Amino acid sequence: MFRADASLEIGTGHVMRCLTLADELRHQGHQCCFICRDHEGHLGELIVRKGYELHLLSGSGLAQEPPTEAMDNPHAGWLGVSWHQDAEQTREVLSAMEADWLVVDHYALDADWERCVAESVDRILVIDDLADRQHECSMLLDQNLGRVASDYDQRVPTDCVRLIGPRYALLRPEFASLRERSLVRREHPEMKRILVSLGGVDRDNVTGRVLDALADAARPRDTELDIIMGASAPYLAEVRAQAAEMPFSATVQVNVSDMAERMCLADVSIGAAGGTSWERCCLGLPAVLVVLADNQVSGAAALERAGAALVISEPEALKAELPSVLARMSDPATLQAMSHAAAEVTAGEGASMVADSMVTIAGSAQ
Numbered sequence: 001m002f003r004a005d006a007s008l009e010i011g012t013g014h015v016m017r018c019l020t021l022a023d024e025l026r027h028q029g030h031q032c033c034f035i036c037r038d039h040e041g042h043l044g045e046l047i048v049r050k051g052y053e054l055h056l057l058s059g060s061g062l063a064q065e066p067p068t069e070a071m072d073n074p075h076a077g078w079l080g081v082s083w084h085q086d087a088e089q090t091r092e093v094l095s096a097m098e099a100d101w102l103v104v105d106h107y108a109l110d111a112d113w114e115r116c117v118a119e120s121v122d123r124i125l126v127i128d129d130l131a132d133r134q135h136e137c138s139m140l141l142d143q144n145l146g147r148v149a150s151d152y153d154q155r156v157p158t159d160c161v162r163l164i165g166p167r168y169a170l171l172r173p174e175f176a177s178l179r180e181r182s183l184v185r186r187e188h189p190e191m192k193r194i195l196v197s198l199g200g201v202d203r204d205n206v207t208g209r210v211l212d213a214l215a216d217a218a219r220p221r222d223t224e225l226d227i228i229m230g231a232s233a234p235y236l237a238e239v240r241a242q243a244a245e246m247p248f249s250a251t252v253q254v255n256v257s258d259m260a261e262r263m264c265l266a267d268v269s270i271g272a273a274g275g276t277s278w279e280r281c282c283l284g285l286p287a288v289l290v291v292l293a294d295n296q297v298s299g300a301a302a303l304e305r306a307g308a309a310l311v312i313s314e315p316e317a318l319k320a321e322l323p324s325v326l327a328r329m330s331d332p333a334t335l336q337a338m339s340h341a342a343a344e345v346t347a348g349e350g351a352s353m354v355a356d357s358m359v360t361i362a363g364s365a366q
Helices: 013-027 044-049 083-094 111-120 173-185 206-215 236-244 259-265 276-282 294-306 315-329 332-343 350-364
Strands: 002-004 033-037 053-057 101-105 123-127 139-142 161-164 193-197 224-229 249-254 268-272 287-290 309-312
Touching (some): 002 013, 013 033, 013 101, 013 123, 033 083, 111 123, 123 350, 193 259, 206 315, 259 276, 276 294, 276 332, 287 294
Parallel strands (some): 002 101, 193 224, 268 287
């Protein structure tokens, strides 16, 4: 069972990486189901279309509850209800399932919630990026560069298995399969094709800011922009109109199923400093990372220190900084060095490694 949410506020990344792990587990012969809340932009249709059973939790509006550590969580509002109510609804679904694992990928949930549902499932895997709260789980996955196991000391049980770092990043298999081809084509780099992808929702229209900056960046006329957006992106129509007025070729694609191929063909990516970073790294794609949330700051800084990316600290800085950043990356030697550094971060085999660990632990307990 997977407990993860997507919404206009949360974005799509948590559900998408859970789907990647579910796909790998299903490939190994296991059954997977999803528990999601009925937020606007919840991705339930995609989950069902991929062949997974979906349990959609109803209810919204954060309920009043006694002050607890959970209420100090800055992401508590993402849940849409109190954590007590969410735990009770989740337990109700789990009670009929006899699940070996519950995978929890949600910044609003912590050890209090996990203890409430623990009796309804054999064991819990938490996917986290923040290392900012307690967890009660058998396994924890944090795929961020620069993270170390000791960051979770005193935050997880002593016997919790910790899978730490981007070698465990949950990437779909097509990234690993295209890795060699992508790396070979980057041995003689140029900056002609730019991939722009600011997440599945982009509720603040950062894509529009990127296009504004690119229009002023004096790029060659043969530059090609490949702009990727989600169908629920509120500014999709505006971006399409803006792309049509760019001084070079710019196309907008929605809900693409060939992102690995598009990354392989791109020379540079401009994107959010979130989970897509590991996809870029697997393919050796140099990146300009735009920090869109506080939880992306440390990961973006780690990628810049590694030499895999250059960082723009906030969307408001795009107009002033993006032209000079791209000019710096136009040097073939710089692009090649960034590509090599990115490729060192992850080989894209994390989903199978995590799935194998889950199966091993479940088997050893029988």
